[in-house]
Amino acid sequence: MDFTKKTRECVQQIHPYVPGKPIEEVQRELGITSVIKMASNENPLGPSTEVRQALVHHLDKINYYPDANAFYLKEALAKELDVPAEMIVFGNGSDDVNKVLGETLLNPEDEVIIPQPTFSQYEYITLLMGAKPVFVRGEGLEHDLGAMLKAVTSKTKMVFICNPNNPTGTIVRKDELVRFLTALPKGITVVIDEAYGEFVTDPDFLSGLDCLKQGFTNVVVYRTFSKIYGLAGLRLGYAVADPTLTEQMNRVREPFNVNLLAQIAGIAALNSKMHLNLSKELVKSGRSYFYEQLDAMGVKYLQTQANFILIHCGKDSRDIYEFLLQNGIIVRATHSFGLPEYIRVTFGTAEQNERFFRVFKQTMSAESL
Numbered sequence: 001m002d003f004t005k006k007t008r009e010c011v012q013q014i015h016p017y018v019p020g021k022p023i024e025e026v027q028r029e030l031g032i033t034s035v036i037k038m039a040s041n042e043n044p045l046g047p048s049t050e051v052r053q054a055l056v057h058h059l060d061k062i063n064y065y066p067d068a069n070a071f072y073l074k075e076a077l078a079k080e081l082d083v084p085a086e087m088i089v090f091g092n093g094s095d096d097v098n099k100v101l102g103e104t105l106l107n108p109e110d111e112v113i114i115p116q117p118t119f120s121q122y123e124y125i126t127l128l129m130g131a132k133p134v135f136v137r138g139e140g141l142e143h144d145l146g147a148m149l150k151a152v153t154s155k156t157k158m159v160f161i162c163n164p165n166n167p168t169g170t171i172v173r174k175d176e177l178v179r180f181l182t183a184l185p186k187g188i189t190v191v192i193d194e195a196y197g198e199f200v201t202d203p204d205f206l207s208g209l210d211c212l213k214q215g216f217t218n219v220v221v222y223r224t225f226s227k228i229y230g231l232a233g234l235r236l237g238y239a240v241a242d243p244t245l246t247e248q249m250n251r252v253r254e255p256f257n258v259n260l261l262a263q264i265a266g267i268a269a270l271n272s273k274m275h276l277n278l279s280k281e282l283v284k285s286g287r288s289y290f291y292e293q294l295d296a297m298g299v300k301y302l303q304t305q306a307n308f309i310l311i312h313c314g315k316d317s318r319d320i321y322e323f324l325l326q327n328g329i330i331v332r333a334t335h336s337f338g339l340p341e342y343i344r345v346t347f348g349t350a351e352q353n354e355r356f357f358r359v360f361k362q363t364m365s366a367e368s369l
């Protein structure tokens with residue numbers, strides 16, 4: 001039987017997720033062993049020593065189900081963020097949290113405002129629930145909160161803000177955000193996805209957590225352990241929201257949606273302050289190095305507050321992406337974001353960054369001949 005036309009109509013509208021290529025796949029396909037991945041905004045330092053030790057210590061407990069309420073992890077995180085534990089909902093990555101929130105809130109026909117370009121999962125959950133994505137593209141590549149406000153109708157249920165945004169690395173400024181939240185009808189839920197929030201150094205950034213603490217109780221903040229904490233493979237993310245919403249989300253989520261090792265690793269990661277600082281420093285020096293090299297090459301890019309950078313290649317970037325791949329460097333071509341002339345590159349270690357530029361310079365000079 002052919003199922004393609006038998007599925008729910010909304011499922012047929014979903015575009016399959018485009019992930020960064022896994023290292024093993026490139027090794028297998030191209031027969032090269034030394035492959036580096038600068039495609040999925042992971043932490044090149046790996047997990048902290050504290051996390052490694054805690055995982056080894058708890059390995060022989062995986063015959064037991066995990067704590068369905070992630071009690072100890074929640075307590076530790078609540079203390080870290082200075083919020084009540086009942087305002088936190090964990091998920092199998094923040095992707096899972098996003099799905100749970102959509103399943104909790106969205107009805108068919110609801111409108112969801114999604115800035116462009118941005119992370120694909122906001123569109124995914126909107127379509128999955130049979131709701132209607134309302135895409136808003138500003139003049140530049142940054143979120144245009146003014147235009148998003150104008151897109152609000154009586155059917156608007158939810159608005160997404162990705163701060164810093166993937167794939168641009170840009171942030172929404174403090175004043176802009178407060179103005180937006182103040183002007184928006186209070187019954188509309190505002191998701192502020194801060195997957196890259198810990199990397200921000202710009203003092204003009206206002207966290208969604210502060211918005212919540214200032215009384216904007218319609219704000220839901222997403223965060224993740226996949227990026228700065230180096231735990232992408234274990235899948236751990238969370239939302240912080242008003243307790244009346246988290247209580248409903250807890251009804252919807254799968255009971256064991258955070259595995260036992262992820263809970264252990266999360267607690268250890270919160271205690272790994274040195275690793276956290278090293279990760280931040282690595283990104284800061286990565287930014288400066290990329291700016292310096294790209295400026296010297298005369299290549300345009302966006303100033304970034306995240307652990308990656310969006311580079312304008314000046315022409316379709318597919319050949320550049322392929323050349324880098326053939327040389328064992330996986331970056332992200334941004335065609336699926338509607339940006340065919342760009343690549344998105346995650347900052348690596350100093351050595352990886354240098355290797356990237358050795359190859360990138362070759363391909364860019366070959367392109368300009």
Ligand SMILES: Cc1ncc(COP(=O)(O)O)c(C=O)c1O
Nearest residue numbers: 093094095119166195224226237
């Ligand atoms: C903006 C944004 N939000 C969420 C995620 C997903 O994070 P997680 O690994 O916690 O599911 C990503 C991953 O790339 C992202 O870029």
